[in-house]
Amino acid sequence: MLTERQRLILMAIIADYARSGRAVGSKTLLAELQLPVSSATIRNEMAYLEDQGLLQKEHTSSGRVPSQTGYRYYVDFLMKSRRLPTELEVKLRRVFNHRFQQVDDLLGQVTRILAEVTGYTVVALKPEALDVRLSGFQLVTIDGQQNMAIVVTSDGQVTSQSFRLPTGSSSSDLQSLVSNINQTLVGQPIRVVLQSLSGDLPLGLERTIRTPAAFLQLFGDILARSIQDTVFIGGRLNVFDFTTDTNLQDIKALYQLLESPAQMRQVIGAANDGVMIQIGSENDDDLLSPYSLASTSYRVPNHGTGEIAILGPTNMNYSEVVTLLATVRETLVSELKEYY
Missing domain, CATH: 3.30.390.10 (Enolase-like, N-terminal domain)
Structure with a gap:
Protein backbone atom coordinates (compact mmCIF):
# COMPACT_ATOMS: atom_id res chain seq x y z
CA MET A 1 0.00 0.00 0.00
CA LEU A 2 1.45 3.33 -1.04
CA THR A 3 1.41 6.45 1.10
CA GLU A 4 -0.21 9.61 -0.24
CA ARG A 5 3.21 11.11 -0.95
CA GLN A 6 4.33 8.04 -2.86
CA ARG A 7 1.13 8.16 -4.91
CA LEU A 8 1.73 11.83 -5.75
CA ILE A 9 5.29 11.07 -6.84
CA LEU A 10 4.24 8.14 -9.02
CA MET A 11 1.45 10.17 -10.67
CA ALA A 12 3.82 13.09 -11.27
CA ILE A 13 6.46 10.87 -12.88
CA ILE A 14 3.85 9.25 -15.14
CA ALA A 15 2.46 12.65 -16.17
CA ASP A 16 5.91 14.14 -16.80
CA TYR A 17 7.12 11.13 -18.75
CA ALA A 18 3.95 11.18 -20.90
CA ARG A 19 4.66 14.83 -21.78
CA SER A 20 8.40 14.73 -22.31
CA GLY A 21 9.42 11.11 -22.83
CA ARG A 22 12.42 11.78 -20.56
CA ALA A 23 13.34 10.27 -17.21
CA VAL A 24 12.24 12.33 -14.20
CA GLY A 25 14.62 13.31 -11.39
CA SER A 26 14.09 14.27 -7.76
CA LYS A 27 14.79 17.99 -8.30
CA THR A 28 12.12 18.21 -10.98
CA LEU A 29 9.61 16.50 -8.70
CA LEU A 30 10.47 18.70 -5.72
CA ALA A 31 9.91 21.87 -7.78
CA GLU A 32 6.74 20.54 -9.31
CA LEU A 33 5.03 19.07 -6.25
CA GLN A 34 6.14 21.74 -3.77
CA LEU A 35 6.33 19.16 -0.98
CA PRO A 36 7.81 20.30 2.38
CA VAL A 37 10.61 17.72 2.21
CA SER A 38 14.17 17.55 0.96
CA SER A 39 15.40 16.27 -2.38
CA ALA A 40 16.96 13.34 -0.50
CA THR A 41 13.53 12.34 0.83
CA ILE A 42 12.12 12.40 -2.69
CA ARG A 43 14.99 10.20 -3.86
CA ASN A 44 14.28 7.73 -1.03
CA GLU A 45 10.62 7.56 -2.03
CA MET A 46 11.61 7.00 -5.65
CA ALA A 47 13.93 4.20 -4.56
CA TYR A 48 11.07 2.60 -2.63
CA LEU A 49 8.79 2.80 -5.70
CA GLU A 50 11.55 1.21 -7.74
CA ASP A 51 11.89 -1.60 -5.19
CA GLN A 52 8.14 -2.19 -5.55
CA GLY A 53 8.58 -2.55 -9.30
CA LEU A 54 6.58 0.59 -10.09
CA LEU A 55 9.53 2.63 -11.39
CA GLN A 56 12.71 1.74 -13.22
CA LYS A 57 15.96 3.48 -14.07
CA GLU A 58 17.03 4.45 -17.54
CA HIS A 59 20.63 3.62 -18.35
CA THR A 60 21.34 7.11 -19.65
CA SER A 61 19.88 9.06 -16.71
CA SER A 62 19.76 9.12 -12.94
CA GLY A 63 16.02 9.79 -13.12
CA ARG A 64 13.24 7.23 -13.15
CA VAL A 65 10.56 6.19 -15.63
CA PRO A 66 7.38 4.21 -14.96
CA SER A 67 7.51 0.44 -15.40
CA GLN A 68 4.69 -1.59 -16.94
CA THR A 69 3.65 -2.51 -13.38
CA GLY A 70 3.66 1.17 -12.49
CA TYR A 71 1.38 2.02 -15.37
CA ARG A 72 -0.99 -0.80 -14.38
CA TYR A 73 -1.09 0.45 -10.78
CA TYR A 74 -1.80 3.96 -12.03
CA VAL A 75 -4.60 2.85 -14.37
CA ASP A 76 -6.22 0.62 -11.75
CA PHE A 77 -5.90 2.81 -8.64
CA LEU A 78 -4.75 6.37 -9.34
CA MET A 79 -6.17 7.53 -12.65
CA LYS A 80 -8.96 10.07 -12.27
CA SER A 81 -11.75 10.76 -14.72
CA ARG A 82 -11.45 14.08 -16.48
CA ARG A 83 -13.41 16.29 -18.81
CA LEU A 84 -12.34 16.69 -22.38
CA PRO A 85 -10.70 20.01 -23.26
CA THR A 86 -13.17 22.34 -24.92
CA GLU A 87 -11.41 22.24 -28.30
CA LEU A 88 -11.68 18.44 -28.40
CA GLU A 89 -15.37 18.56 -27.53
CA VAL A 90 -15.91 21.04 -30.37
CA LYS A 91 -14.08 18.84 -32.89
CA LEU A 92 -16.01 15.72 -31.92
CA ARG A 93 -19.33 17.58 -31.92
CA ARG A 94 -18.57 18.87 -35.42
CA VAL A 95 -17.97 15.30 -36.65
CA PHE A 96 -21.17 13.91 -35.18
CA ASN A 97 -23.27 16.87 -36.26
CA HIS A 98 -22.34 16.21 -39.89
CA ARG A 99 -24.82 14.01 -41.71
CA PHE A 100 -22.98 11.15 -43.40
CA GLN A 101 -24.49 8.96 -46.10
CA GLN A 102 -22.85 5.78 -44.83
CA VAL A 103 -21.63 4.28 -41.57
CA ASP A 104 -18.23 3.85 -43.21
CA ASP A 105 -17.91 7.60 -43.75
CA LEU A 106 -18.75 8.32 -40.11
CA LEU A 107 -16.26 5.80 -38.72
CA GLY A 108 -13.57 6.95 -41.14
CA GLN A 109 -13.97 10.54 -39.94
CA VAL A 110 -14.05 9.55 -36.26
CA THR A 111 -10.79 7.59 -36.53
CA ARG A 112 -9.16 10.47 -38.38
CA ILE A 113 -10.15 13.05 -35.77
CA LEU A 114 -9.12 10.84 -32.83
CA ALA A 115 -5.74 10.18 -34.45
CA GLU A 116 -5.31 13.89 -35.05
CA VAL A 117 -6.05 14.97 -31.47
CA THR A 118 -4.11 12.16 -29.76
CA GLY A 119 -1.17 11.68 -32.10
CA TYR A 120 -1.75 7.93 -31.86
CA THR A 121 -3.12 5.30 -34.26
CA VAL A 122 -6.86 4.65 -34.10
CA VAL A 123 -8.67 1.53 -35.29
CA ALA A 124 -12.44 1.06 -35.59
CA LEU A 125 -14.61 -1.90 -36.54
CA LYS A 126 -18.24 -1.30 -37.37
CA PRO A 127 -20.95 -3.49 -35.82
CA GLU A 128 -21.01 -7.00 -37.21
CA ALA A 129 -23.59 -7.28 -39.97
CA LEU A 130 -26.00 -9.45 -38.01
CA ASP A 131 -29.17 -7.76 -39.23
CA VAL A 132 -28.13 -5.57 -42.16
CA ARG A 133 -30.89 -5.86 -44.76
CA ILE A 227 -21.30 -7.00 -45.35
CA GLN A 228 -17.61 -7.76 -45.45
CA ASP A 229 -15.87 -6.81 -42.20
CA THR A 230 -13.75 -3.68 -42.58
CA VAL A 231 -11.10 -1.98 -40.45
CA PHE A 232 -11.01 1.82 -40.39
CA ILE A 233 -7.60 3.22 -39.47
CA GLY A 234 -6.68 6.78 -38.59
CA GLY A 235 -3.11 7.96 -38.12
CA ARG A 236 -1.32 5.04 -39.77
CA LEU A 237 1.97 6.93 -39.88
CA ASN A 238 1.69 8.04 -36.25
CA VAL A 239 3.16 4.65 -35.29
CA PHE A 240 6.56 5.93 -36.39
CA ASP A 241 6.30 8.78 -33.86
CA PHE A 242 6.06 6.48 -30.84
CA THR A 243 7.83 3.31 -31.86
CA THR A 244 11.45 2.49 -31.08
CA ASP A 245 11.44 -0.46 -33.47
CA THR A 246 13.56 0.19 -36.55
CA ASN A 247 12.86 -3.26 -37.99
CA LEU A 248 10.72 -2.54 -41.02
CA GLN A 249 9.55 -6.16 -41.19
CA ASP A 250 8.04 -5.81 -37.70
CA ILE A 251 6.34 -2.55 -38.69
CA LYS A 252 4.98 -4.23 -41.81
CA ALA A 253 3.65 -7.13 -39.72
CA LEU A 254 2.06 -4.62 -37.32
CA TYR A 255 0.26 -2.90 -40.20
CA GLN A 256 -0.99 -6.25 -41.47
CA LEU A 257 -2.35 -6.98 -38.00
CA LEU A 258 -4.11 -3.60 -37.78
CA GLU A 259 -5.68 -4.08 -41.21
CA SER A 260 -7.10 -7.54 -40.45
CA PRO A 261 -10.68 -7.37 -39.08
CA ALA A 262 -10.57 -10.93 -37.72
CA GLN A 263 -7.25 -10.44 -35.92
CA MET A 264 -8.23 -7.05 -34.51
CA ARG A 265 -11.46 -8.47 -33.08
CA GLN A 266 -9.28 -11.04 -31.30
CA VAL A 267 -6.66 -8.66 -29.86
CA ILE A 268 -9.10 -5.95 -28.77
CA GLY A 269 -10.19 -6.77 -25.23
CA ALA A 270 -13.80 -7.44 -24.27
CA ALA A 271 -14.45 -4.11 -22.59
CA ASN A 272 -18.22 -4.52 -22.18
CA ASP A 273 -19.51 -1.04 -21.26
CA GLY A 274 -16.14 0.33 -20.16
CA VAL A 275 -12.71 1.04 -21.57
CA MET A 276 -10.08 -1.70 -21.45
CA ILE A 277 -6.38 -0.88 -21.33
CA GLN A 278 -3.80 -3.49 -22.30
CA ILE A 279 -0.24 -2.40 -21.50
CA GLY A 280 2.86 -3.86 -23.10
CA SER A 281 3.06 -7.61 -22.61
CA GLU A 282 -0.59 -7.70 -21.48
CA ASN A 283 -1.48 -7.60 -25.18
CA ASP A 284 -2.26 -11.01 -26.63
CA ASP A 285 -0.17 -10.48 -29.76
CA ASP A 286 3.61 -10.06 -29.41
CA LEU A 287 3.58 -7.39 -32.14
CA LEU A 288 1.71 -5.14 -29.69
CA SER A 289 4.02 -5.73 -26.71
CA PRO A 290 5.94 -2.43 -27.21
CA TYR A 291 2.66 -0.50 -27.08
CA SER A 292 -0.50 0.12 -25.10
CA LEU A 293 -3.92 -0.57 -26.57
CA ALA A 294 -6.97 1.19 -25.14
CA SER A 295 -10.28 -0.07 -26.49
CA THR A 296 -14.01 -0.04 -26.02
CA SER A 297 -16.99 -1.82 -27.54
CA TYR A 298 -20.19 -0.19 -28.70
CA ARG A 299 -23.37 -2.09 -29.40
CA VAL A 300 -26.16 -1.08 -31.74
CA PRO A 301 -29.38 -2.75 -30.49
CA ASN A 302 -30.58 -5.65 -32.67
CA HIS A 303 -27.53 -5.42 -34.91
CA GLY A 304 -24.14 -6.19 -33.41
CA THR A 305 -21.05 -4.98 -31.65
CA GLY A 306 -18.32 -2.73 -33.01
CA GLU A 307 -14.99 -1.83 -31.52
CA ILE A 308 -12.80 1.23 -31.42
CA ALA A 309 -9.23 1.17 -30.16
CA ILE A 310 -6.33 3.56 -29.74
CA LEU A 311 -2.78 2.23 -30.15
CA GLY A 312 -0.06 4.32 -28.56
CA PRO A 313 3.14 4.16 -26.54
CA THR A 314 3.14 2.76 -23.01
CA ASN A 315 3.54 6.34 -21.78
CA MET A 316 0.31 7.43 -23.50
CA ASN A 317 -1.96 9.94 -21.81
CA TYR A 318 -4.26 7.28 -20.34
CA SER A 319 -6.79 9.56 -18.67
CA GLU A 320 -7.38 11.58 -21.83
CA VAL A 321 -7.60 8.46 -23.99
CA VAL A 322 -10.12 6.81 -21.65
CA THR A 323 -12.28 9.94 -21.62
CA LEU A 324 -12.14 10.20 -25.41
CA LEU A 325 -13.12 6.57 -25.93
CA ALA A 326 -15.96 6.72 -23.41
CA THR A 327 -17.34 9.87 -25.04
CA VAL A 328 -17.07 8.48 -28.57
CA ARG A 329 -18.66 5.16 -27.53
CA GLU A 330 -21.76 6.82 -26.08
CA THR A 331 -22.17 9.11 -29.07
CA LEU A 332 -21.63 6.33 -31.62
CA VAL A 333 -24.33 4.16 -30.06
CA SER A 334 -26.76 7.06 -30.31
CA GLU A 335 -25.76 8.11 -33.83
CA LEU A 336 -25.62 4.66 -35.42
CA LYS A 337 -29.24 3.92 -34.55
CA GLU A 338 -30.11 6.26 -37.42
CA TYR A 339 -28.13 4.24 -39.95
CA TYR A 340 -29.67 0.82 -39.27
Whole structure:
Protein backbone atom coordinates (compact mmCIF):
# COMPACT_ATOMS: atom_id res chain seq x y z
CA MET A 1 0.00 0.00 0.00
CA LEU A 2 1.45 3.33 -1.04
CA THR A 3 1.41 6.45 1.10
CA GLU A 4 -0.21 9.61 -0.24
CA ARG A 5 3.21 11.11 -0.95
CA GLN A 6 4.33 8.04 -2.86
CA ARG A 7 1.13 8.16 -4.91
CA LEU A 8 1.73 11.83 -5.75
CA ILE A 9 5.29 11.07 -6.84
CA LEU A 10 4.24 8.14 -9.02
CA MET A 11 1.45 10.17 -10.67
CA ALA A 12 3.82 13.09 -11.27
CA ILE A 13 6.46 10.87 -12.88
CA ILE A 14 3.85 9.25 -15.14
CA ALA A 15 2.46 12.65 -16.17
CA ASP A 16 5.91 14.14 -16.80
CA TYR A 17 7.12 11.13 -18.75
CA ALA A 18 3.95 11.18 -20.90
CA ARG A 19 4.66 14.83 -21.78
CA SER A 20 8.40 14.73 -22.31
CA GLY A 21 9.42 11.11 -22.83
CA ARG A 22 12.42 11.78 -20.56
CA ALA A 23 13.34 10.27 -17.21
CA VAL A 24 12.24 12.33 -14.20
CA GLY A 25 14.62 13.31 -11.39
CA SER A 26 14.09 14.27 -7.76
CA LYS A 27 14.79 17.99 -8.30
CA THR A 28 12.12 18.21 -10.98
CA LEU A 29 9.61 16.50 -8.70
CA LEU A 30 10.47 18.70 -5.72
CA ALA A 31 9.91 21.87 -7.78
CA GLU A 32 6.74 20.54 -9.31
CA LEU A 33 5.03 19.07 -6.25
CA GLN A 34 6.14 21.74 -3.77
CA LEU A 35 6.33 19.16 -0.98
CA PRO A 36 7.81 20.30 2.38
CA VAL A 37 10.61 17.72 2.21
CA SER A 38 14.17 17.55 0.96
CA SER A 39 15.40 16.27 -2.38
CA ALA A 40 16.96 13.34 -0.50
CA THR A 41 13.53 12.34 0.83
CA ILE A 42 12.12 12.40 -2.69
CA ARG A 43 14.99 10.20 -3.86
CA ASN A 44 14.28 7.73 -1.03
CA GLU A 45 10.62 7.56 -2.03
CA MET A 46 11.61 7.00 -5.65
CA ALA A 47 13.93 4.20 -4.56
CA TYR A 48 11.07 2.60 -2.63
CA LEU A 49 8.79 2.80 -5.70
CA GLU A 50 11.55 1.21 -7.74
CA ASP A 51 11.89 -1.60 -5.19
CA GLN A 52 8.14 -2.19 -5.55
CA GLY A 53 8.58 -2.55 -9.30
CA LEU A 54 6.58 0.59 -10.09
CA LEU A 55 9.53 2.63 -11.39
CA GLN A 56 12.71 1.74 -13.22
CA LYS A 57 15.96 3.48 -14.07
CA GLU A 58 17.03 4.45 -17.54
CA HIS A 59 20.63 3.62 -18.35
CA THR A 60 21.34 7.11 -19.65
CA SER A 61 19.88 9.06 -16.71
CA SER A 62 19.76 9.12 -12.94
CA GLY A 63 16.02 9.79 -13.12
CA ARG A 64 13.24 7.23 -13.15
CA VAL A 65 10.56 6.19 -15.63
CA PRO A 66 7.38 4.21 -14.96
CA SER A 67 7.51 0.44 -15.40
CA GLN A 68 4.69 -1.59 -16.94
CA THR A 69 3.65 -2.51 -13.38
CA GLY A 70 3.66 1.17 -12.49
CA TYR A 71 1.38 2.02 -15.37
CA ARG A 72 -0.99 -0.80 -14.38
CA TYR A 73 -1.09 0.45 -10.78
CA TYR A 74 -1.80 3.96 -12.03
CA VAL A 75 -4.60 2.85 -14.37
CA ASP A 76 -6.22 0.62 -11.75
CA PHE A 77 -5.90 2.81 -8.64
CA LEU A 78 -4.75 6.37 -9.34
CA MET A 79 -6.17 7.53 -12.65
CA LYS A 80 -8.96 10.07 -12.27
CA SER A 81 -11.75 10.76 -14.72
CA ARG A 82 -11.45 14.08 -16.48
CA ARG A 83 -13.41 16.29 -18.81
CA LEU A 84 -12.34 16.69 -22.38
CA PRO A 85 -10.70 20.01 -23.26
CA THR A 86 -13.17 22.34 -24.92
CA GLU A 87 -11.41 22.24 -28.30
CA LEU A 88 -11.68 18.44 -28.40
CA GLU A 89 -15.37 18.56 -27.53
CA VAL A 90 -15.91 21.04 -30.37
CA LYS A 91 -14.08 18.84 -32.89
CA LEU A 92 -16.01 15.72 -31.92
CA ARG A 93 -19.33 17.58 -31.92
CA ARG A 94 -18.57 18.87 -35.42
CA VAL A 95 -17.97 15.30 -36.65
CA PHE A 96 -21.17 13.91 -35.18
CA ASN A 97 -23.27 16.87 -36.26
CA HIS A 98 -22.34 16.21 -39.89
CA ARG A 99 -24.82 14.01 -41.71
CA PHE A 100 -22.98 11.15 -43.40
CA GLN A 101 -24.49 8.96 -46.10
CA GLN A 102 -22.85 5.78 -44.83
CA VAL A 103 -21.63 4.28 -41.57
CA ASP A 104 -18.23 3.85 -43.21
CA ASP A 105 -17.91 7.60 -43.75
CA LEU A 106 -18.75 8.32 -40.11
CA LEU A 107 -16.26 5.80 -38.72
CA GLY A 108 -13.57 6.95 -41.14
CA GLN A 109 -13.97 10.54 -39.94
CA VAL A 110 -14.05 9.55 -36.26
CA THR A 111 -10.79 7.59 -36.53
CA ARG A 112 -9.16 10.47 -38.38
CA ILE A 113 -10.15 13.05 -35.77
CA LEU A 114 -9.12 10.84 -32.83
CA ALA A 115 -5.74 10.18 -34.45
CA GLU A 116 -5.31 13.89 -35.05
CA VAL A 117 -6.05 14.97 -31.47
CA THR A 118 -4.11 12.16 -29.76
CA GLY A 119 -1.17 11.68 -32.10
CA TYR A 120 -1.75 7.93 -31.86
CA THR A 121 -3.12 5.30 -34.26
CA VAL A 122 -6.86 4.65 -34.10
CA VAL A 123 -8.67 1.53 -35.29
CA ALA A 124 -12.44 1.06 -35.59
CA LEU A 125 -14.61 -1.90 -36.54
CA LYS A 126 -18.24 -1.30 -37.37
CA PRO A 127 -20.95 -3.49 -35.82
CA GLU A 128 -21.01 -7.00 -37.21
CA ALA A 129 -23.59 -7.28 -39.97
CA LEU A 130 -26.00 -9.45 -38.01
CA ASP A 131 -29.17 -7.76 -39.23
CA VAL A 132 -28.13 -5.57 -42.16
CA ARG A 133 -30.89 -5.86 -44.76
CA LEU A 134 -31.16 -5.51 -48.51
CA SER A 135 -32.69 -2.13 -49.35
CA GLY A 136 -32.53 -2.26 -53.12
CA PHE A 137 -30.89 -3.67 -56.24
CA GLN A 138 -30.39 -1.70 -59.45
CA LEU A 139 -28.95 -2.31 -62.87
CA VAL A 140 -27.43 0.65 -64.75
CA THR A 141 -26.21 0.61 -68.36
CA ILE A 142 -22.93 2.46 -68.67
CA ASP A 143 -22.00 2.13 -72.33
CA GLY A 144 -23.09 -0.48 -74.82
CA GLN A 145 -22.56 -3.89 -73.25
CA GLN A 146 -20.94 -2.44 -70.11
CA ASN A 147 -23.28 -2.42 -67.11
CA MET A 148 -23.14 -1.86 -63.38
CA ALA A 149 -25.05 -3.78 -60.70
CA ILE A 150 -25.66 -1.79 -57.50
CA VAL A 151 -26.70 -3.12 -54.09
CA VAL A 152 -27.95 -0.78 -51.36
CA THR A 153 -28.17 -2.04 -47.76
CA SER A 154 -30.03 -0.78 -44.72
CA ASP A 155 -26.90 0.76 -43.17
CA GLY A 156 -26.52 3.10 -46.15
CA GLN A 157 -23.77 1.03 -47.75
CA VAL A 158 -23.66 1.12 -51.56
CA THR A 159 -21.71 -1.71 -53.21
CA SER A 160 -21.35 -2.04 -56.95
CA GLN A 161 -19.72 -4.17 -59.62
CA SER A 162 -19.36 -3.52 -63.34
CA PHE A 163 -19.74 -6.33 -65.84
CA ARG A 164 -20.15 -6.94 -69.57
CA LEU A 165 -22.97 -8.62 -71.40
CA PRO A 166 -22.13 -10.75 -74.45
CA THR A 167 -22.80 -9.30 -77.88
CA GLY A 168 -26.46 -9.64 -78.81
CA SER A 169 -27.68 -9.33 -75.20
CA SER A 170 -28.96 -6.23 -73.44
CA SER A 171 -29.62 -5.19 -69.86
CA SER A 172 -33.36 -5.32 -70.58
CA ASP A 173 -32.99 -9.12 -70.72
CA LEU A 174 -32.13 -9.04 -67.00
CA GLN A 175 -34.67 -6.48 -65.80
CA SER A 176 -37.30 -9.08 -64.93
CA LEU A 177 -34.73 -10.80 -62.72
CA VAL A 178 -33.85 -7.49 -61.06
CA SER A 179 -37.55 -6.74 -60.50
CA ASN A 180 -38.10 -10.16 -58.98
CA ILE A 181 -35.16 -9.65 -56.59
CA ASN A 182 -36.56 -6.29 -55.46
CA GLN A 183 -40.07 -7.69 -55.01
CA THR A 184 -39.11 -10.81 -53.09
CA LEU A 185 -35.80 -10.12 -51.30
CA VAL A 186 -35.78 -6.43 -50.35
CA GLY A 187 -36.18 -6.05 -46.59
CA GLN A 188 -34.60 -9.41 -45.77
CA PRO A 189 -31.29 -9.72 -43.86
CA ILE A 190 -28.33 -10.02 -46.21
CA ARG A 191 -27.22 -13.27 -44.57
CA VAL A 192 -30.66 -14.79 -45.21
CA VAL A 193 -30.58 -13.67 -48.85
CA LEU A 194 -27.13 -15.21 -49.30
CA GLN A 195 -28.34 -18.49 -47.86
CA SER A 196 -31.33 -18.49 -50.21
CA LEU A 197 -29.14 -18.21 -53.30
CA SER A 198 -28.21 -21.68 -54.46
CA GLY A 199 -24.63 -22.79 -55.00
CA ASP A 200 -21.34 -21.25 -53.99
CA LEU A 201 -20.73 -17.57 -54.60
CA PRO A 202 -17.17 -17.21 -55.87
CA LEU A 203 -15.52 -13.84 -55.24
CA GLY A 204 -13.47 -14.00 -58.44
CA LEU A 205 -16.09 -14.96 -60.98
CA GLU A 206 -15.85 -13.98 -64.63
CA ARG A 207 -17.25 -10.51 -65.22
CA THR A 208 -18.98 -11.36 -68.49
CA ILE A 209 -22.57 -12.34 -67.73
CA ARG A 210 -23.82 -14.99 -70.16
CA THR A 211 -26.69 -16.60 -68.22
CA PRO A 212 -29.22 -15.65 -65.51
CA ALA A 213 -27.37 -18.06 -63.18
CA ALA A 214 -24.13 -16.11 -63.71
CA PHE A 215 -26.00 -12.89 -62.99
CA LEU A 216 -27.26 -14.33 -59.70
CA GLN A 217 -23.70 -15.28 -58.83
CA LEU A 218 -22.65 -11.68 -59.46
CA PHE A 219 -25.52 -10.49 -57.26
CA GLY A 220 -24.39 -12.84 -54.48
CA ASP A 221 -20.81 -11.65 -54.86
CA ILE A 222 -21.86 -8.02 -54.36
CA LEU A 223 -24.04 -8.96 -51.38
CA ALA A 224 -21.14 -10.78 -49.72
CA ARG A 225 -18.88 -7.75 -50.17
CA SER A 226 -21.55 -5.40 -48.82
CA ILE A 227 -21.30 -7.00 -45.35
CA GLN A 228 -17.61 -7.76 -45.45
CA ASP A 229 -15.87 -6.81 -42.20
CA THR A 230 -13.75 -3.68 -42.58
CA VAL A 231 -11.10 -1.98 -40.45
CA PHE A 232 -11.01 1.82 -40.39
CA ILE A 233 -7.60 3.22 -39.47
CA GLY A 234 -6.68 6.78 -38.59
CA GLY A 235 -3.11 7.96 -38.12
CA ARG A 236 -1.32 5.04 -39.77
CA LEU A 237 1.97 6.93 -39.88
CA ASN A 238 1.69 8.04 -36.25
CA VAL A 239 3.16 4.65 -35.29
CA PHE A 240 6.56 5.93 -36.39
CA ASP A 241 6.30 8.78 -33.86
CA PHE A 242 6.06 6.48 -30.84
CA THR A 243 7.83 3.31 -31.86
CA THR A 244 11.45 2.49 -31.08
CA ASP A 245 11.44 -0.46 -33.47
CA THR A 246 13.56 0.19 -36.55
CA ASN A 247 12.86 -3.26 -37.99
CA LEU A 248 10.72 -2.54 -41.02
CA GLN A 249 9.55 -6.16 -41.19
CA ASP A 250 8.04 -5.81 -37.70
CA ILE A 251 6.34 -2.55 -38.69
CA LYS A 252 4.98 -4.23 -41.81
CA ALA A 253 3.65 -7.13 -39.72
CA LEU A 254 2.06 -4.62 -37.32
CA TYR A 255 0.26 -2.90 -40.20
CA GLN A 256 -0.99 -6.25 -41.47
CA LEU A 257 -2.35 -6.98 -38.00
CA LEU A 258 -4.11 -3.60 -37.78
CA GLU A 259 -5.68 -4.08 -41.21
CA SER A 260 -7.10 -7.54 -40.45
CA PRO A 261 -10.68 -7.37 -39.08
CA ALA A 262 -10.57 -10.93 -37.72
CA GLN A 263 -7.25 -10.44 -35.92
CA MET A 264 -8.23 -7.05 -34.51
CA ARG A 265 -11.46 -8.47 -33.08
CA GLN A 266 -9.28 -11.04 -31.30
CA VAL A 267 -6.66 -8.66 -29.86
CA ILE A 268 -9.10 -5.95 -28.77
CA GLY A 269 -10.19 -6.77 -25.23
CA ALA A 270 -13.80 -7.44 -24.27
CA ALA A 271 -14.45 -4.11 -22.59
CA ASN A 272 -18.22 -4.52 -22.18
CA ASP A 273 -19.51 -1.04 -21.26
CA GLY A 274 -16.14 0.33 -20.16
CA VAL A 275 -12.71 1.04 -21.57
CA MET A 276 -10.08 -1.70 -21.45
CA ILE A 277 -6.38 -0.88 -21.33
CA GLN A 278 -3.80 -3.49 -22.30
CA ILE A 279 -0.24 -2.40 -21.50
CA GLY A 280 2.86 -3.86 -23.10
CA SER A 281 3.06 -7.61 -22.61
CA GLU A 282 -0.59 -7.70 -21.48
CA ASN A 283 -1.48 -7.60 -25.18
CA ASP A 284 -2.26 -11.01 -26.63
CA ASP A 285 -0.17 -10.48 -29.76
CA ASP A 286 3.61 -10.06 -29.41
CA LEU A 287 3.58 -7.39 -32.14
CA LEU A 288 1.71 -5.14 -29.69
CA SER A 289 4.02 -5.73 -26.71
CA PRO A 290 5.94 -2.43 -27.21
CA TYR A 291 2.66 -0.50 -27.08
CA SER A 292 -0.50 0.12 -25.10
CA LEU A 293 -3.92 -0.57 -26.57
CA ALA A 294 -6.97 1.19 -25.14
CA SER A 295 -10.28 -0.07 -26.49
CA THR A 296 -14.01 -0.04 -26.02
CA SER A 297 -16.99 -1.82 -27.54
CA TYR A 298 -20.19 -0.19 -28.70
CA ARG A 299 -23.37 -2.09 -29.40
CA VAL A 300 -26.16 -1.08 -31.74
CA PRO A 301 -29.38 -2.75 -30.49
CA ASN A 302 -30.58 -5.65 -32.67
CA HIS A 303 -27.53 -5.42 -34.91
CA GLY A 304 -24.14 -6.19 -33.41
CA THR A 305 -21.05 -4.98 -31.65
CA GLY A 306 -18.32 -2.73 -33.01
CA GLU A 307 -14.99 -1.83 -31.52
CA ILE A 308 -12.80 1.23 -31.42
CA ALA A 309 -9.23 1.17 -30.16
CA ILE A 310 -6.33 3.56 -29.74
CA LEU A 311 -2.78 2.23 -30.15
CA GLY A 312 -0.06 4.32 -28.56
CA PRO A 313 3.14 4.16 -26.54
CA THR A 314 3.14 2.76 -23.01
CA ASN A 315 3.54 6.34 -21.78
CA MET A 316 0.31 7.43 -23.50
CA ASN A 317 -1.96 9.94 -21.81
CA TYR A 318 -4.26 7.28 -20.34
CA SER A 319 -6.79 9.56 -18.67
CA GLU A 320 -7.38 11.58 -21.83
CA VAL A 321 -7.60 8.46 -23.99
CA VAL A 322 -10.12 6.81 -21.65
CA THR A 323 -12.28 9.94 -21.62
CA LEU A 324 -12.14 10.20 -25.41
CA LEU A 325 -13.12 6.57 -25.93
CA ALA A 326 -15.96 6.72 -23.41
CA THR A 327 -17.34 9.87 -25.04
CA VAL A 328 -17.07 8.48 -28.57
CA ARG A 329 -18.66 5.16 -27.53
CA GLU A 330 -21.76 6.82 -26.08
CA THR A 331 -22.17 9.11 -29.07
CA LEU A 332 -21.63 6.33 -31.62
CA VAL A 333 -24.33 4.16 -30.06
CA SER A 334 -26.76 7.06 -30.31
CA GLU A 335 -25.76 8.11 -33.83
CA LEU A 336 -25.62 4.66 -35.42
CA LYS A 337 -29.24 3.92 -34.55
CA GLU A 338 -30.11 6.26 -37.42
CA TYR A 339 -28.13 4.24 -39.95
CA TYR A 340 -29.67 0.82 -39.27
